[in-house]
Amino acid sequence: MSERALRVAVLGCGTVGTEVVRLLREQATDLTARSGARLELVGIAVRDTSVPRDPVVDPALLTTDAAGLVRRADLVVELMGGIEPARTLVLDALAAGASVVTANKALLAAHGPELYEAAEGRGVDLYFEAAVAGAVPVVRGVRESFAGDRVNRVLGVVNGTTNYILDEMTSRGVGFDEALADAQALGYAEADPTADIDGHDAAAKIAILASLAFHTRVSIDDVPVEGIRHVTADDVEAARRGHHVIKLLAVAERRTTAGGEGIAVRVHPTLLPTAHPLAAVRGAYNAVVLDTEAAGRLMFYGQGAGGAPTASAVLGDVVAAARNRVSGGRGPAESRYAQLPLLGGDQVTTQFQLRLEVADVPGVLAAIAGTFGDHDVSIQTVTQEQTGAADGAAVLVVVTHRASEAALAATAEAVARIPSVKRVLAVTRVEED
Amino acid sequence: MSERALRVAVLGCGTVGTEVVRLLREQATDLTARSGARLELVGIAVRDTSVPRDPVVDPALLTTDAAGLVRRADLVVELMGGIEPARTLVLDALAAGASVVTANKALLAAHGPELYEAAEGRGVDLYFEAAVAGAVPVVRGVRESFAGDRVNRVLGVVNGTTNYILDEMTSRGVGFDEALADAQALGYAEADPTADIDGHDAAAKIAILASLAFHTRVSIDDVPVEGIRHVTADDVEAARRGHHVIKLLAVAERRTTAGGEGIAVRVHPTLLPTAHPLAAVRGAYNAVVLDTEAAGRLMFYGQGAGGAPTASAVLGDVVAAARNRVSGGRGPAESRYAQLPLLGGDQVTTQFQLRLEVADVPGVLAAIAGTFGDHDVSIQTVTQEQTGAADGAAVLVVVTHRASEAALAATAEAVARIPSVKRVLAVTRVEED
Numbered sequence: 001m002s003e004r005a006l007r008v009a010v011l012g013c014g015t016v017g018t019e020v021v022r023l024l025r026e027q028a029t030d031l032t033a034r035s036g037a038r039l040e041l042v043g044i045a046v047r048d049t050s051v052p053r054d055p056v057v058d059p060a061l062l063t064t065d066a067a068g069l070v071r072r073a074d075l076v077v078e079l080m081g082g083i084e085p086a087r088t089l090v091l092d093a094l095a096a097g098a099s100v101v102t103a104n105k106a107l108l109a110a111h112g113p114e115l116y117e118a119a120e121g122r123g124v125d126l127y128f129e130a131a132v133a134g135a136v137p138v139v140r141g142v143r144e145s146f147a148g149d150r151v152n153r154v155l156g157v158v159n160g161t162t163n164y165i166l167d168e169m170t171s172r173g174v175g176f177d178e179a180l181a182d183a184q185a186l187g188y189a190e191a192d193p194t195a196d197i198d199g200h201d202a203a204a205k206i207a208i209l210a211s212l213a214f215h216t217r218v219s220i221d222d223v224p225v226e227g228i229r230h231v232t233a234d235d236v237e238a239a240r241r242g243h244h245v246i247k248l249l250a251v252a253e254r255r256t257t258a259g260g261e262g263i264a265v266r267v268h269p270t271l272l273p274t275a276h277p278l279a280a281v282r283g284a285y286n287a288v289v290l291d292t293e294a295a296g297r298l299m300f301y302g303q304g305a306g307g308a309p310t311a312s313a314v315l316g317d318v319v320a321a322a323r324n325r326v327s328g329g330r331g332p333a334e335s336r337y338a339q340l341p342l343l344g345g346d347q348v349t350t351q352f353q354l355r356l357e358v359a360d361v362p363g364v365l366a367a368i369a370g371t372f373g374d375h376d377v378s379i380q381t382v383t384q385e386q387t388g389a390a391d392g393a394a395v396l397v398v399v400t401h402r403a404s405e406a407a408l409a410a411t412a413e414a415v416a417r418i419p420s421v422k423r424v425l426a427v428t429r430v431e432e433d
Numbered sequence: 434m435s436e437r438a439l440r441v442a443v444l445g446c447g448t449v450g451t452e453v454v455r456l457l458r459e460q461a462t463d464l465t466a467r468s469g470a471r472l473e474l475v476g477i478a479v480r481d482t483s484v485p486r487d488p489v490v491d492p493a494l495l496t497t498d499a500a501g502l503v504r505r506a507d508l509v510v511e512l513m514g515g516i517e518p519a520r521t522l523v524l525d526a527l528a529a530g531a532s533v534v535t536a537n538k539a540l541l542a543a544h545g546p547e548l549y550e551a552a553e554g555r556g557v558d559l560y561f562e563a564a565v566a567g568a569v570p571v572v573r574g575v576r577e578s579f580a581g582d583r584v585n586r587v588l589g590v591v592n593g594t595t596n597y598i599l600d601e602m603t604s605r606g607v608g609f610d611e612a613l614a615d616a617q618a619l620g621y622a623e624a625d626p627t628a629d630i631d632g633h634d635a636a637a638k639i640a641i642l643a644s645l646a647f648h649t650r651v652s653i654d655d656v657p658v659e660g661i662r663h664v665t666a667d668d669v670e671a672a673r674r675g676h677h678v679i680k681l682l683a684v685a686e687r688r689t690t691a692g693g694e695g696i697a698v699r700v701h702p703t704l705l706p707t708a709h710p711l712a713a714v715r716g717a718y719n720a721v722v723l724d725t726e727a728a729g730r731l732m733f734y735g736q737g738a739g740g741a742p743t744a745s746a747v748l749g750d751v752v753a754a755a756r757n758r759v760s761g762g763r764g765p766a767e768s769r770y771a772q773l774p775l776l777g778g779d780q781v782t783t784q785f786q787l788r789l790e791v792a793d794v795p796g797v798l799a800a801i802a803g804t805f806g807d808h809d810v811s812i813q814t815v816t817q818e819q820t821g822a823a824d825g826a827a828v829l830v831v832v833t834h835r836a837s838e839a840a841l842a843a844t845a846e847a848v849a850r851i852p853s854v855k856r857v858l859a860v861t862r863v864e865e866d
Contacts, residue, residue, distance in 0.1 A: 023581060030583070030648075031581065033648070033768070034580045034581075034768060034770075035580075135725075135727070135728030135731060136731060137570075137573075137578035137579075137731075140574075140577060141574075144573060144749065145573050145749045147749050147752035147753065148456060148464065148745060148746075148748020148751055148752050149456075149745040149749065150460065215463075280713075292568075292745060294452065294568070294742060294744055294748075295568030295736060295746070296568065296742055298568060298735035299733075300731070300733060300734075301734070302728060302729065302732065303730075308727040309727060311581075312581060312582040312726075312727035312728035313578070314581070315581020315727075316577065316578045316580050316582065317581075323763075323765070324762060330756075330760040330762050332756070335467060337467075
């Protein structure tokens with residue numbers, strides 16, 4: 001039986017690219033049967049063809065001429081990362097009528113609409129399962145499986161590096177710097193870990209998920225982000241004592257305000273009760289919880305990074321794009337009809353926990369409670385910690401009801417000025433469910 | 434802007450059908466935007482139009498003429514359950530060129546190939562996300578997301594009724610009959626609970642997942658099944674003492690035997706360590722774990738039954754099928770190219786746990802170990818239970834390495850004939866990872 005062949009170009013040959021090349025070769029028969037076309041690897045664009053590589057990579061396929069390679073392909077797999085030259089190459093590929101599969105979250109979160117429009121203009125596909133949570137099929141889940149439902153909230157542990165660091169701090173009691181050094185030694189964190197630990201990687205991923213879940217354009221610039229650099233061993237230990245864990249959480253939720261419905265997107269360290277499904281996400285794993293109107297709560301869990309898991313997600317998309325070429329069909333286009341407004345800081349409320357070191361004297365609680373009341377921030381619970389305070393001092397843990405960040409900041413400032421309050425030890429957001 | 438309209442027929446108006454009708458109405462604007470076509474509900478086939486129904490169901494749309502309704506539709510949503518008349522109506526719909534979305538696991542597990550062929554013959558779609566694990570998007574996951582990977586094992590808690598019953602037995606210490614009665618009172622079990630508690634419902638679901646995961650036709654008749662009727666409060670309590678839980682597990686795995694690669698599919702009560710990701714699945718929830726070559730281990734978790742969750746899965750498929758009608762594309766067809774042999778009982782091995790009540794006399798352990806050795810079943814651990822045995826007796830818990838069911842049965846029979854062995858209390862399969 002003669003089979004149609006599709007020319008596949010791979011841009012970038014790092015860890016993920018090498019595994020994509022391996023799967024294309026080792027699973028060739030299966031991939032042909034599943035996609036209806038022989039997937040012929042026509043080239044691999046790299047910066048330097050002389051670098052030693054895994055033997056699975058045929059040196060004859062390497063080229064530094066990415067722009068030329070793109071023009072010879074039916075399917076382009078973009079694994080270079082970063083904005084340029086990835087953006088130009090992807091736009092060129094789409095303009096030339098190739099379908100594109102990309103793992104590039106930064107590119108999508110910054111220039112998604114432009115890429116979608118280029119794909120739509122030529123009637124080709126843009127797939128990007130691997131851009132969010134590696135092998136965890138949450139992009140297809142949100143984009144396709146819940147297309148008949150109404151997503152109300154997306155909560156994700158979508159950055160393996162920070163999860164590994166916080167997990168180490170929790171299980172071994174070490175500080176942030178030591179946990180980061182361990183993560184770097186084990187290859188879970190890069191030499192420059194900024195994008196991970198400052199939350200930008202998670203922000204790109206939640207921007208992508210929010211766009212899909214709420215049918216609204218959300219860019220990484222719309223996502224307020226707070227990283228985990230300032231989280232201390234003491235914060236983690238205090239959370240443990242209070243039956244919580246600290247996770248770097250990416251959140252996108254539908255909220256109804258006085259002005260109508262809007263969406264709130266953010267990334268920040270968050271206290272989660274130990275019984276929360278995301279509290280158990282260990283090491284470099286990723287998980288995403290969806291709260292939907294009809295289906296209720298769902299969770300997806302799996303490896304969020306690494307060469308082989310990411311390559312699995314890429315190849316799943318390659319098969320989908322190939323099937324569409326064969327059948328004449330189309331993958332999902334951009335869905336932005338809802339155009340919900342993005343809520344700003346003042347319109348977004350969360351619960352907060354404040355840990356306060358106070359003088360162990362009568363009246364301190366009344367003073368604190370009064371200050372919260374003055375700022376219209378209502379208190380859910382106040383607990384005195386049993387350990388950790390110096391002589392003559394106590395640590396109070398205040399959990400608020402939902403408050404805006406501005407209201408909370410003003411409250412914390414006023415509380416810090418109460419004479420019997422020695423220090424505000426930590427202010428952390430809380431998600432109880 | 435003028436929009437294309439697609440005529441939707443719903444067959445069956447029970448809990449799920451009513452919720453599908455509700456979502457079609459309440460989410461009409463969203464569904465149109467997402468699918469690119471207005472979804473016009475043209476009729477709802479029921480057995481009796483005079484039954485009182487939820488006000489969301491327009492009585493003018495009700496008809497008892499299902500065959501006539503099917504001929505007027507572009508998309509047929511089959512929610513009748515059972516084999517006939519569902520099979521004939523689905524075949525008629527496909528033959529007439531309608532795409533079909535069904536939640537009917539029994540029909541798919543018994544007649545899947547016939548339905549696929551009818552769909553392929555007319556170039557239309559057959560979608561069935563709701564047939565397995567309700568709203569948990571595991572069908573799309575296995576069928577599409579891991580199309581570029583190699584699934585090695587599927588492990589599922591896919592029947593909410595039995596999971597609820599076993600969970601009640603575990604958390605409240607009640608017996609099977611009482612837990613079943615509770616489940617019936619709460620609507621988690623039907624008046625005739627046979628299909629659930631004897632494992633047939635789970636068998637249908639794992640047959641469907643195995644077909645997709647291994648690209649091989651698997652029918653419900655290929656699935657050896659053992660239900661949970663015989664699981665006692667004592668078994669559940671003994672599991673708890675040994676840091677395990679008992680779950681009704683649906684398993685499909687790729688195994689390499691002397692004759693080459695094959696697949697083993699089965700449903701049975703299983704001891705899982707409490708740290709296993711499926712051990713934490715509570716109440717009527719469902720979860721499926723996939724072990725894949727490249728992506729590693731993944732888990733999907735969510736509500737496996739109920740009107741609204743199942744309707745969510747149905748509507749996701751309706752949007753996919755509608756998009757394909759609009760774009761001229763096609764959903765995935767049957768994939769059965771691998772045609773792996775199904776391994777029979779003698780070729781399939783699992784670990785077993787035997788609980789034995791024995792006389793507390795010297796030499797009993799040697800006699801038991803000798804008998805296992807005589808049957809070539811090797812022992813992994815033997816533990817003496819600390820509680821539960823009568824005076825002068827002890828309870829030994831033997832965990833074997835992998836053994837075939839036949840070898841294990843012969844061993845258990847021989848062990849029962851050892852004079853110092855009073856009773857074989859339970860023989861249960863074990864999955865340690």
